[in-house]
Amino acid sequence: MRIGMFFREALRSIRANAAISVAATVTALIAVFILGAFIPSFMYVRSAVDSQKAKVDVDVYIADTASVAQVNSLRDKLNGLRTDGTVAEVTYVSKEDALRIMRERLRDPSVLDELPSNPLPAKFNVRPTDAENADVIVAAVKDDPALDPTEGIVYPESTADRLLTAAKFVQWAGFALIGILLLAAVLLIGNTIRLSIFARRREVEVMRLVGATNWFIRWPFMIEGVICGLVGAVVAVGMLWGIKVGVVDAWAAGADSALTKTGSAAGTIAFPMLTLVLVGAGALLGAIGSGITLRRFLKV
Amino acid sequence: MSDGPDSGRPAFTLVEVPQAPEAPAQDDMAALFSAPVQDGTRRKGDIFRPGPGPMVEFRGVTKTYQGNSRGLDGVSLRIGTGEFVFLVGPSGSGKSTFVRLIIRELRPTEGSVIVGGRDLGELRRGKVPYLRRAIGCVFQDFRLLPDRTAAENVAYALQVTGHKKAEVRRRVPEILSLVGLDGKYDRLPRELSGGEQQRVSIARALVNHPRLLIADEPTGNLDPETSLGIMDLLLRINRTGTTVLVATHDRHTVDRMQMRVIALQEGRVVRDEESSGYHDRTGEVPA
Numbered sequence: 001m002r003i004g005m006f007f008r009e010a011l012r013s014i015r016a017n018a019a020i021s022v023a024a025t026v027t028a029l030i031a032v033f034i035l036g037a038f039i040p041s042f043m044y045v046r047s048a049v050d051s052q053k054a055k056v057d058v059d060v061y062i063a064d065t066a067s068v069a070q071v072n073s074l075r076d077k078l079n080g081l082r083t084d085g086t087v088a089e090v091t092y093v094s095k096e097d098a099l100r101i102m103r104e105r106l107r108d109p110s111v112l113d114e115l116p117s118n119p120l121p122a123k124f125n126v127r128p129t130d131a132e133n134a135d136v137i138v139a140a141v142k143d144d145p146a147l148d149p150t151e152g153i154v155y156p157e158s159t160a161d162r163l164l165t166a167a168k169f170v171q172w173a174g175f176a177l178i179g180i181l182l183l184a185a186v187l188l189i190g191n192t193i194r195l196s197i198f199a200r201r202r203e204v205e206v207m208r209l210v211g212a213t214n215w216f217i218r219w220p221f222m223i224e225g226v227i228c229g230l231v232g233a234v235v236a237v238g239m240l241w242g243i244k245v246g247v248v249d250a251w252a253a254g255a256d257s258a259l260t261k262t263g264s265a266a267g268t269i270a271f272p273m274l275t276l277v278l279v280g281a282g283a284l285l286g287a288i289g290s291g292i293t294l295r296r297f298l299k300v
Numbered sequence: 301m302s303d304g305p306d307s308g309r310p311a312f313t314l315v316e317v318p319q320a321p322e323a324p325a326q327d328d329m330a331a332l333f334s335a336p337v338q339d340g341t342r343r344k345g346d347i348f349r350p351g352p353g354p355m356v357e358f359r360g361v362t363k364t365y366q367g368n369s370r371g372l373d374g375v376s377l378r379i380g381t382g383e384f385v386f387l388v389g390p391s392g393s394g395k396s397t398f399v400r401l402i403i404r405e406l407r408p409t410e411g412s413v414i415v416g417g418r419d420l421g422e423l424r425r426g427k428v429p430y431l432r433r434a435i436g437c438v439f440q441d442f443r444l445l446p447d448r449t450a451a452e453n454v455a456y457a458l459q460v461t462g463h464k465k466a467e468v469r470r471r472v473p474e475i476l477s478l479v480g481l482d483g484k485y486d487r488l489p490r491e492l493s494g495g496e497q498q499r500v501s502i503a504r505a506l507v508n509h510p511r512l513l514i515a516d517e518p519t520g521n522l523d524p525e526t527s528l529g530i531m532d533l534l535l536r537i538n539r540t541g542t543t544v545l546v547a548t549h550d551r552h553t554v555d556r557m558q559m560r561v562i563a564l565q566e567g568r569v570v571r572d573e574e575s576s577g578y579h580d581r582t583g584e585v586p587a
Contacts, residue, residue: 210433
């Protein structure tokens with residue numbers, strides 16, 4: 001009964017202050033729209049970086065002179081790293097396999113026929129569970145007697161470092177941006193609701209005069225904020241959906257899309273999930289915005 | 301200064317208070333107010349302490365505003381339960397300060413204000429709404445919610461105190477009819493005359509059965525005829541046992557009613573007399 005009454009009060013004030021309600025709704029719409037465009041982009045970039053990180057392999061080359069026992073001990077060492085979770089996968093590539101792979105890669109494989117013997121060393125291809133673990137793997141095997149003296153260990157050190165830096169940057173920049181956006185949205189909605197309360201200062205005064213508690217006055221305003229936030233969010237989600245279907249999906253579906261060609265495993269947030277997040281954010285923005293604003297009017 | 305007659309109500313003489321034509325018989329009022337409220341919602345969170353003490357007591361109250369202007373200057377007085385008191389004085393004499401101290405819109409710089417046995421200085425801020433529910437307030441500018449009808453304005457005061465919908469539906473027409481607003485329940489304030497708006501505001505002040513009714517210049521915006529109707533209504537409310545305090549500079553009304561008069565001047569009580577008029581008996585203007 002009380003909740004129903006608060007709702008009626010909120011709807012009444014939305015109707016009575018149509019202009020301000022529209023302003024608050026549009027503010028929420030813009031905030032949620034920007035957030036809704038940003039979140040999937042951020043998630044995409046992060047996931048792209050992550051999928052690159054997964055490609056940081058460590059190649060441990062084996063000397064032709066190494067004995068079977070030495071090679072086995074090296075393999076055991078690497079497998080040991082797998083059990084403690086540093087390494088995801090260890091693949092043995094024999095000299096013959098290496099030559100075959102080389103042959104496939106070359107435009108003119110016939111040059112290999114000129115070779116008197118197979119010059120390519122065998123190797124263990126080690127895929128770390130995380131790019132950051134490359135260093136651990138290198139440290140563990142760098143003095144192993146079975147290592148090929150010339151090739152040794154090869155891994156894209158600078159690439160890994162750069163990727164890690166980029167990933168961290170994307171992560172923090174993303175969080176900071178989302179934080180700033182949310183703060184801006186709260187302040188904007190709060191400001192709009194302040195206008196609405198300012199217009200009804202007398203009304204709030206009267207409510208207090210007849211002995212309304214602060215929460216009794218606050219609830220309808222908060223519900224009003226939530227309704228504006230929700231409506232804004234729903235419209236923004238609709239607009240984002242239009243853009244997704246009309247622009248992003250069409251672009252991604254293009255056969256020569258760069259995305260598909262690189263075979264990147266990068267994905268982004270699913271649309272229903274995004275909708276949920278955005279609608280929740282809209283409601284929260286409205287509630288917090290009006291809640292904070294009201295505090296100043298309910299003193300004395 | 302004054303020791304308000306705590307025992308029993310002051311004897312007053314009803315001098316030609318004309319009944320407003322639409323006002324119902326006094327008996328209705330008495331029946332509604334003297335009977336204890338029997339519904340289950342009775343005075344939830346009532347903060348007044350029952351007792352034989354005065355309804356309002358000021359003990360050496362001084363209120364200094366910013367810039368050192370004095371609202372009140374060392375006022376001590378008591379208003380007994382069931383009294384009808386006029387607070388008179390020119391603008392700036394401290395009438396409004398006095399009223400606002402009672403509903404704790406202001407706090408005294410010095411001294412203490414005690415209402416219904418509660419020292420307002422010790423009242424926690426969260427309790428202030430409950431204080432205001434126990435006090436009915438009527439103002440010169442009516443202070444109605446402009447986008448609500450007469451009935452909705454009165455209903456709001458009941459909703460605030462957590463009354464059930466059915467209870468609100470029953471009591472609102474009852475009280476509106478009592479103040480003489482039959483058939484005008486659905487009018488917005490701007491569709492009502494000044495006197496009618498003031499009646500709505502009185503109905504709102506009464507609907508929670510306050511022990512104390514404060515009216516700050518209730519007739520300030522009304523013509524003399526309408527003023528008399530409003531005063532009559534306040535008097536009838538008083539007869540049901542409600543303490544009534546009327547701040548006014550409406551000399552005719554005060555002279556006609558011959559009630560206790562407290563005169564303020566520059567924040568001090570310059571006169572406090574039973575059964576008096578606007579001026580003191582020497583005919584000297586207090587203002």
